[in-house]
Amino acid sequence: MTTTTLAIDTSCDETSCAVVRNTTVLSNVLPSQIEFHKKYGGVVPSVARLAHEERIDGVVLEALKRAKITMQDIDQVAVTIGPGLAIALEVGIKKAKALATEYKKPLIPVNHMEGHLLSVFAKGNGPKSVPIDLESVLFPALGVLVSGKHTELVLVHDFGEYEVIGETLDDACGEAFDKCGRMLGLGYPAGPVVAEFAKQQRKEYKVTDERRHQSYIVKTESGLELPVAMANSPELNFSYSGLKTAFKQLIEKISGHDLTVEAQLEGDIKGLTKEKIYELSVLFEEAAFRPIEIKVKKALEKYDIKEIWLGGGVSANTNLRSKLRKIAKAHGITFRVPYTMKLNTDNAAMIGTVVNINLLRETGKLEILTSGFEEVDRVPGLGF
Ligand code: KG4
Ligand code: ZN
Secondary structure: OOOEEEEEEOOOOEOEEEEEEOOEEEEEEOOEOHHHHHHHOOOOHHHHHHHHHHHHHHHHHHHHHHHOOOHHHOOEEEEEEEOOOHHHHHHHHHHHHHHHHHHOOOEEEEEHHHHHHHHHHOEOOOOOOOOOOHHHOOOOEEEEEEOOOOEEEEEEEEOOEEEEEEEEOOOOHHHHHHHHHHHOOOOOOOHHHHHHHHHHHOOOOOEEEEEOOOOEEEEEOOOOEEEOOOOOOOOOOEOOHHHHHHHHHHHHHHHOOOOOHHHHHHOOOOOOOHHHHHHHHHHHHHHHHHHHHHHHHHHHHHOOOOEEEEEOHHHHOHHHHHHHHHHHHHOOOEEEOOOOHHHOOOOOHHHHHHHHHHHHHOOOOOOOOOOOOOOOOOEOOOEO
16 A cells, blocks of 8 residues: 655644655655844744744645645645644644645544654655565554654553653753753754764763762763753653753853853853863763663663654754664664654654654554544554
8 A cells, every 4th residue: 555645744943744645755844933033042932933924824835745646636635733832833734734625535633743753754755765674663663753842761561652751840951952041152953963972072071979878970071060860760750851951050150140041142151161161061961861871771671562663852962872673682672763863853744754654654543633622532552
């Protein structure tokens, strides 16, 4: 069976449209809105909405053009209905409804997090690209979803059967990357810049772990320390707000200045040398990833997990990938991660992939909703 989905995702600041045939991505258009949000130091929902409205028609046309097909060749239209910024999501939903009505196609609502989870199965259209045999996938799998808004461990009993076994109690890991990067004066979005500094400088600044009476810390050889949150608790949840506070205090201690919002927006952090920014980036990344390593190991002890799937914007990070790959290898289990960086951060190809996998696996069983979204409030187990 072959099924082709045109998918739209406008959950945050990417206006994305993709065409996906089974698990093969025929096109995945995602123009960045970075320029629009840069001067505010973060995503402004009303600005995101305007940019989505301006671009959505062109993005859809471009996705069809790159896939070399027309709306007539599409079997269904899929759209992200959450989680995300409500006023941004609305733009994609309106466009998807209009397309489905005009071309008389079924309209399928998709959960954004299920998109990140199944993004590991999307494949390219090149001659060397081999789709994954879905029948060979072993369950339960552990989904590790690390993005700008979520940090979740999902026990995947089967495609479509999800159980969140751990999640952040406050901020998300990607958000901590962005906020702490901003504290270092690295602009917007600062997360990938911190990651790049950490990657380049990791060999220069050795980080060690220390388990103390009631806490767990990571530290550099020069004595800079950051806490590893919830390391000692038996539960599988995360917390990143304490790391942000500790990071701010550490910068203020090193620099001898209060860290003001103005200084962060201007990227002018007094009293911080380039070397200290590098050292802090390396240390921060370890403090941000250590809880994920610890909780993934705990989940492996607790459940008979057969595969690890890493998705979400932070899965672009090569350090996190290699840490989880190592854990999977030590347990003799499969590790999956999106095959290209364009599938790590928000994109519509992952949304089309969700629909096609569910259709391929359960042809006839998937309920295709053609009217309204009011009745669809959640994907069982994934939250919303
Ligand atoms: O999944 P995503 O595109 O959006 C949400 O659904 O939240 O994730 C975006 C997040 C941002 O916080 C960004 O800083 C982070 O992913 N990110 C990274 C890297 N690339 C993107 N964090 C760490 N290392 C990276 N290489
Ligand atoms: Zn996302």
